[in-house]
Amino acid sequence: MAEKRQTIFEHIDEIRRRLTYVIISLLVTGSVGFYYANNILKWMTVRLHPEFNLVYKSIMEPFMVRFKLGFIAGLVVTAPLIFYHILAFLAPALKGSEKRILYPMVFAMVVLFGMGGSLGYFYVMPIAWTWLYTQGQALGIIQILSATDFINFMTLFLLGFGLAFETPLILTILMRLKIVSRKTLRENWRIAYVAILVIAAVATPDWSLPPMLILGGSMIVLYEMTLLVARFWN
Numbered sequence: 001m002a003e004k005r006q007t008i009f010e011h012i013d014e015i016r017r018r019l020t021y022v023i024i025s026l027l028v029t030g031s032v033g034f035y036y037a038n039n040i041l042k043w044m045t046v047r048l049h050p051e052f053n054l055v056y057k058s059i060m061e062p063f064m065v066r067f068k069l070g071f072i073a074g075l076v077v078t079a080p081l082i083f084y085h086i087l088a089f090l091a092p093a094l095k096g097s098e099k100r101i102l103y104p105m106v107f108a109m110v111v112l113f114g115m116g117g118s119l120g121y122f123y124v125m126p127i128a129w130t131w132l133y134t135q136g137q138a139l140g141i142i143q144i145l146s147a148t149d150f151i152n153f154m155t156l157f158l159l160g161f162g163l164a165f166e167t168p169l170i171l172t173i174l175m176r177l178k179i180v181s182r183k184t185l186r187e188n189w190r191i192a193y194v195a196i197l198v199i200a201a202v203a204t205p206d207w208s209l210p211p212m213l214i215l216g217g218s219m220i221v222l223y224e225m226t227l228l229v230a231r232f233w234n
Helices: 008-035 037-045 061-093 096-139 147-164 167-176 182-187 189-203 209-230
Strands: none
Touching: 008 037, 008 061, 037 061, 037 147, 061 096, 061 147, 096 147, 096 167, 096 209, 147 189, 147 209, 167 182, 167 209, 182 189, 182 209, 189 209
16 A cells, blocks of 8 residues: 655744754753763763873853753764664665664664774774874873864764764665775775775874874775675675
8 A cells, every 4th residue: 555645834844843852862862961960071081191180271161061961962863763764764764674774884884983983992092092182292291182172082082983884874775876896995905995094084183193003994895795705695
């Protein structure tokens, strides 16, 4: 039985309704994150150098730090709900086969992003921070870092690692849509490796060598694993 087509006004009303759910969820989770901002900040700094301290430069900065931490925490917690409403809105326009693959791909996207963020937080960030800290010691300068600058740095760092780990999903989409073939990717692996290293450099906000190499190496492994799995698709 064919699904009933919605009018433009029904689409607008559905968007408004779904946005309302998302905004209310963000307000609730963001408020909880604002309340526990101190715990979140401790979690962000616990794996760094023991002599690490933060300062603030303006009277409004502590409040803005709490607000930013609350918003980031709320966005992370609400992300699955946001993805759900986006998919639920798009699903009626997709074919049966497209619907079946859509949800697994979104699940894979969340898992891959979590893997990249975890690698960055648990393993790469301590190495990068220690390396950068020793550069300051070698120059005889003292580190005075504002809380805002630190949160911006951490957010970009983990976001870069999370997005970089979406490599297998991007390659899978390109191959499934016949935009590029596995054979082409296999034959041009040198170009792919160079592109991956460039992406790793861009995704690493501190431009220090250890994180670049770890991220680039991880992406190359994911690249090769994706091509290996793609051999058995057809």
